[in-house]
Amino acid sequence: MPGSPLVSRRLWISVLIVPPLAFVALFVVYPIISAFAYAFFHWNGLARGEFVGFANFYKVLFTQPYADWTVNAFLHNVWVFFALMVLQNGLGFLLAYCLWRELPGAALHRISVFLPVVLSTIIVGFLWKLFLHPLFGVVNISFRGLGLGGLAQPWLGQDSTALWSLIVANAWHMVGFPTLVFLAGMQRIPGEILDAVRMETESEWTKITKIVWPLVAPSATVVFTLLFVGSFNWFEIPYVMVGLEGSPHGATDVLGLYFYRTAFGNMSGSGQDFGAGSALAVLIFVFIALVAGVITFKLRAREIQI
Numbered sequence: 001m002p003g004s005p006l007v008s009r010r011l012w013i014s015v016l017i018v019p020p021l022a023f024v025a026l027f028v029v030y031p032i033i034s035a036f037a038y039a040f041f042h043w044n045g046l047a048r049g050e051f052v053g054f055a056n057f058y059k060v061l062f063t064q065p066y067a068d069w070t071v072n073a074f075l076h077n078v079w080v081f082f083a084l085m086v087l088q089n090g091l092g093f094l095l096a097y098c099l100w101r102e103l104p105g106a107a108l109h110r111i112s113v114f115l116p117v118v119l120s121t122i123i124v125g126f127l128w129k130l131f132l133h134p135l136f137g138v139v140n141i142s143f144r145g146l147g148l149g150g151l152a153q154p155w156l157g158q159d160s161t162a163l164w165s166l167i168v169a170n171a172w173h174m175v176g177f178p179t180l181v182f183l184a185g186m187q188r189i190p191g192e193i194l195d196a197v198r199m200e201t202e203s204e205w206t207k208i209t210k211i212v213w214p215l216v217a218p219s220a221t222v223v224f225t226l227l228f229v230g231s232f233n234w235f236e237i238p239y240v241m242v243g244l245e246g247s248p249h250g251a252t253d254v255l256g257l258y259f260y261r262t263a264f265g266n267m268s269g270s271g272q273d274f275g276a277g278s279a280l281a282v283l284i285f286v287f288i289a290l291v292a293g294v295i296t297f298k299l300r301a302r303e304i305q306i
Helices: 004-039 053-061 067-100 106-118 121-131 136-145 158-175 174-186 191-200 204-215 218-233 236-242 255-264 274-305
Strands: 040-046 047-051
Touching: 004 040, 004 121, 004 274, 047 067, 053 067, 053 274, 067 106, 067 158, 067 204, 067 218, 067 255, 106 158, 106 174, 121 136, 121 236, 158 174, 158 191, 158 236, 174 204, 174 218, 191 204, 204 218, 218 274, 236 255, 255 274
Parallel strands: none
Antiparallel strands: 040 047
16 A cells, blocks of 8 residues: 555665665766776777777786886785784774773773874875974974984885885874774673683783683674775875875885876876776775685684684
């Protein structure tokens, strides 16, 4: 019946579901499918040319200088992932544990830890670019004020420190997210288990390694998977802090910057190759999807075993 509760319920569900599905289809699914199609054609600027098959894929993987650029950017993304795994997620776990133990001022610390997450990534990038300025940046000024002027560096201007500077900026920006995810997992640990552990040992290390860490496995799965996807989609922080070239000398070049340069060109005059850029985007997407799937499957299997 038109006026029945069942029809009204179905209509209400349709109203709630159809717009988000349409949005995702238009702005996520369609661009992905388009990139797959574009990767098999030669392009003159943004004008599609003849069909070239897998030539664009071969170009970005095996033709110089694209092959060297691809390997260099990929290795930097790998390095970013492992560095953030230790720095961002490791620190997030420790902060979550401290907040869970209700240390003095825990409520205030919880807010302060998460506050950088709500800031725009663009703002964070410009902020840290100012912090790390070699002349008037707060980092070098602090070192000089403490009598440690020898530690002052052109952080974004030398190969040995530029990528690490971006990693620290990203960790500062996002550490609040794994902190709250881990904290939510810890708060679900039954009190009976904790009471039993306290009767056996007072060692914090034993509690963390034998009880807390295994029981927050679902939280770890979420955090690790999202970190992997984010590390290989890294773009905003490097773009704002060092530019499209991955300066200095490609030391901060990552796949996101490399894709953008290849597909749309840059101010240094490098040519635009939309076909090669689309092929690179497809390779990045396939790699992220496959590895993220494997990570999720393995970590879910670990949860079941626990």
